[in-house]
Amino acid sequence: MQKPMLPTLTFEVPIGQDWVYEIKYDGFRAILYWTHDNIELISRNGNNLNEQFPELIDWCLKSQELFQPHLPLVLDGELCILESLYKANFELIQQRGRLKNKDKILKYSMDKPAHFLVFDLLEHKGNQLSNQQWLSRKKELKQLFESLNLETKINPKDQQYIQLINFNGDYESIWKIVTENQSEGVIAKKVDSHWEAGKRTINWFKIKNWQKAVFFITGFDKINGYFHVGVLRNLEVFEIGLFSNGLATNERQALLQVIRNNATTETTKFLQVLPGICVELFYLELFKEQLRQPSFSKFCLDMNWKDCTWEKLVGNTPKIPSDIEISHPDKPLWKDKPITKQDYIQYLAAVSPYMLPFLEKRLLTVIRYPHGMYGESFYQKNCPDYAPDFIETAESDGNEYIICNDLKTLVWLGNQLSFEFHIPFQTINSTGPSEIVFDLDPPSRGEFQLAVKAALILKEVFDNLKLISFVKTSGNKGLQIYLPLPEHQFTYEQTRKFTEFIATYLTTSEPDLFTTERLKKNRGNRLYVDYVQHAEGKTIIAPYSVRGNDGAYVATPLFWNEVNENLSIENFPLESINERINKKGCPFAHYFGVKNEQPFEPVLKFLYQS
Known part of the structure; x- marks a missing residue:
């Protein structure tokens, strides 16, 4: 069993003809060992994952005859529960990893199936490929998929549970995809690099899709050395995470001294301080209302701590395209529920991976509620004249219908306070009912x-x-x-x-x-x-x-x-x-x-x- 080759985290993107880029999916790193009489899915730490991911093993067993001429085979990849073409759901894969009961694992494997996203080929037909250049291995991997008539693009809806991660030579275009789809990041790979088992190499770099926001310090943990941060939520201090990484030695010492000078209470374990010290942090995402992987960016000495609010943080989520301005985000929409316009659009953004496949390529009729449940509503079939250029349309029966194929269009419709999305039983390409x-x-x-x-x-x-x-x-x-x-x-x-x-x-x-x-x-x-x-x-x-x-x-x-x-x-x-x-x-x-x-x-x- 081989230990995986690991990428090095960097903030400096390597650019040039020697480098190509892959979407980084958030999951469990694993290597699949597939022989004529055995299949083993092994984690980064050497644990067998066969029982944890039965849907993948079952798919391999059903495909054994198809793959037989290519065995033994060793594939390197990421186990993911896909949320969209470009993003995996961190919370769901974490849930799966914690399951022990076989019946629960089986139920989750049916309700929330995982995919094994392959990005490297280490052995093919029993031939070791680790001494070959990365680009040569990658080409052979794609040829393997093509020769077996397997899908060569990521597709969350496909029950082909082994899928291929492709690469892109243009960093700017792949980074645009990452930021628009809230992907975890990018892996940069040197095309002439060789396999380095168990090593954190400088021939592979990971560039994470960090988000940034400002928080106020609430205290310091003397035991583990972490600084606690919070935001203002419903006029109360809400602790949202803790960080230690990213601080230079002098920055850490200065911050700790300020906390000591202004501490309101001190125990053997903790220094507590009133809100006032503001810092900008990098983080990947909000996970169960907590910052995931926060890291220090800079001090914000001119920032008023009262401006560090939950509403600003949630409103800054990358799920909502940055070039769409949400008008009147605090507008209440339901008389009997404290749901604001911001809450509604957040809902649409969060549910978009599951809703958009049913809206895609369909003539859309919406019911709009300009004043929420406080006023009149009306049906809208025709795309309004003021719609932005990115809105796609299709003509039918004299109406110019909106086609909602992407998150940007969905969020724009949400900003127009479209509550109800009504769709026909076929797509614009169908010749009959779908x-x-x-x-x-x-x-x-x-x-x-x-x-x-x-x-x-x-x-x-x-x-x-x-x-x-x-x-x-x-x-x-x-x-x-x-x-x-x-x-x-x-x-x-x-x-x-x-x-x-x-x-x-x-x-x-x-x-x-x-x-x-x-x-x-x-x-x-x-x-x-x-x-x-x-x-x-x-x-x-x-x-x-x-x-x-x-x-x-x-x-x-x-x-x-x-x-x-x-x-x-x-x-x-x-x-x-x-x-x-x-x-x-x-x-x-x-x-x-x-x-x-x-x-x-x-x-x-x-x-x-x-």
Whole structure:
């Protein structure tokens, strides 16, 4: 077993023809040893990770025959739980690393699957490559992927659990990607370098995507030598982290002397000081409301400590593109919730990795609330004349629709106070429906359990038909069931035959509970099964879109085991969703991966024959 070659941290970026650059993903460094009769995933510290990441080992076992001609094989890479094409989720991989229970590990591997992002090839067909130059190894690695017809680009939605990290020769362009997507940083690699096992080399450099903000000192820990810092949050001092790195010897001594001179209390372990001493710190990100890897930047002697606020810190998050100015960030939006415009846009930015795939390349209709829940709302289909140049559009039926493909557009729409995002059942490139959606609409929120009952009946039907289904709340009063479909394969006429058949089955099996009657006055207290809504030009609320209702409830993807008598729309307000994703993962994580596996054609043939 080899020890990995490690990059050296630097603030000086090496530039020149001898250097190329890779995105740095935040995960666990590991080396995969794959022979004809054994697969071992080994951590940087020499620990076997097979049981911790069963999804990767299972994928390798299923791919054993494909890889057989290339074994033995040794791959170097990073184990990550991807949040987007360019960013891995540090918190989720940390959670996985702490799990010990096999059942929990299996559940997490299904709900929050990890990918092994490979950046180096150390052995191929039993031939040791560590004595070859890095660029030669990298080219052979890409050729390996291509020869096996494997995807050669990072794709969080792909169930190919071994993926390839590519390099870029232009530092400026890759750094732009890093900063816009809040990636961890960049690894610079010298093209003619050789493998140096177990060594922290100067042929590989890591350049981290540091953020900067100003904090005030709250004290000094005599035991470990760390300075504690805080911000003002809700008019109270909130401790947000501690640092030691980055200070020169004279800076450390000067800071410590000021703290001693102004200490309000002192124990054998700690010096406490009132807010007043302000410092600028580098940090990677906020992790559980604490600074991750803070490091000293400079003293801010002219800064008023009262200006070091939680709102400024959160508002400075790199998730929100720096060239979009948030107007009136403190504006309250809900009468019954302390949610500001800044909070709402922070929500959109945080949930964007899970929401954007459903908005991508779709004609977007939004409902805008210029005054939040305090005023009138209106539908917007046409892109307004004042929209910035980066907003993409597409024409359809005389309307110039916005296409929300990226975070920048999503944040801009949030700044326009677009609450509800409604999307059609196909993309602008589709020749037919991209999915089937059943909208289960009870007469009121009080009859929500009717939607639960209908959903469970449909789940049993779809399981018997071997169809893969997903479920989400509407964010209002009902549930919606999704059946993803392969692109360009079916027509709305064909899916209409299926949806009508299913709706008829449901209403005839329980006619006192369910109806397809479109007129509300004729429904009584029955749940409306809206199969007519699934048609070309019609829309449905997008996953993770907040609704314009009291309570700020979100159209939330669910795991099927959550659909029971305890389920309620009120369980999913806006302020709870990001924590829910971090704890449970996204129930729609595999949605796009199963599109081509959906066995819908045999079901359709049966319907046409009957």
